[in-house]
Amino acid sequence: MEMKKILSASLALLLAAGCAGSTPAESDQQAETVEAENLKVLSPSGAPSLSLLPILKGGKNTVDIVEGSDPLQAAFVNPNPEYDVIIAPSNLGVKLAAAGKTDYRLLDVVTWGNLYIIGTDESALTEGHTVAAFGEQAVPGLVFKHLFNDLGADVNFSFQTGQETMAALLSGNADAALIAEPAATAAIAKGKEQGKELKVIADLQKEWGEGGFPMAGLFVNSAVYEEKKPMIDNLVAQMKDYAANVNADDPSSLVADINAIGADTFGVPSAEIIGKCWSRMNINVLDASECMDKVADFLKLFGVEGIDSAIAG
DSSP, X not given: OHHHHHHHHHHHHHHHHHHHSOOHHHHHHHHHTSOOOSOEEEEESSHHHHTXXXXXXXXXXXXXXXXXXXHHHHHHHOSSOOOSEEEEEHHHHHXXXXXXXXXXXXXXXXXXXXXEEEESSGGGGSTTOEEEEEOTTSHHHHHHHHHHGGGGGGSEEEEEOHHHHHHHHHHTSOSXXXXXXXXXXXXXXXXXXXXXXXXXXXXXXXXXXXXXXXXXXXXXXXXXXXXXXXXXXXXXXXXXXXXXXXXXXXXXXXXXXXXXXXXXXXXXXXXXXXXXXXXXXXXXXXXXXXXXXXXXXXXXXXXXXXXXXXXXX
């Protein structure tokens, strides 16, 4: 009987010790509070890079912002990965991941489209008019053609570079132009200086429906994510919180933050332009696992299917 009491007491002590430790929920909560620091992040310039405002503002991580997709693709396939996190067009990263060509996986969708057709009025999208567009085989061009293919031969489409597209509109060589924000707002402002009343005549995100399309995503290196999950999750949480709390009606804090870092860092015209068009850039950081249907539907434009293996989890 005495031996049974000793065993019972020992068991009770072990159970008490187990209860005193962190529960799974408590452990998760503790993990979420680990501060993101010394992470290395790569992003294209423009709207996607603006999602990193709180990270750049904090100054505890390294953020490289580049022009064009070539540096992004090189980073994805680097056999010795340099970056913990890569923000990139969702089609680029998911296509490589689904094909087994990269160890990066999509963790979050960062932007939901920033493409607009700018012109003097909606008649520019009718027969006999010329529309300048860019990125014929990339996201802008493919989304544009998918949504406006019914215009067919009635409208003259001219695919050029982004800068040439804006120039064509401002010079009168095009009646309308497909332009991404924040360049679209900059084009409207420049047109006003020239006495042209330009405006948004088509919102490709609304044309697509359901809150736009998953244009850019945040990708994590699989091995690094296992090792640094709490820090990366904290970095993402900062991005979500900042984007959700920008006051589009009074963007003074946003403008001040961009000016403190420098608009050139993000490759945007000015902090004031961003303040005017923040809501049209559709920066909204959402877990990829919660919007897989939207990601899968969008990637059909690029012939990418079977994306389950490309999502971080």
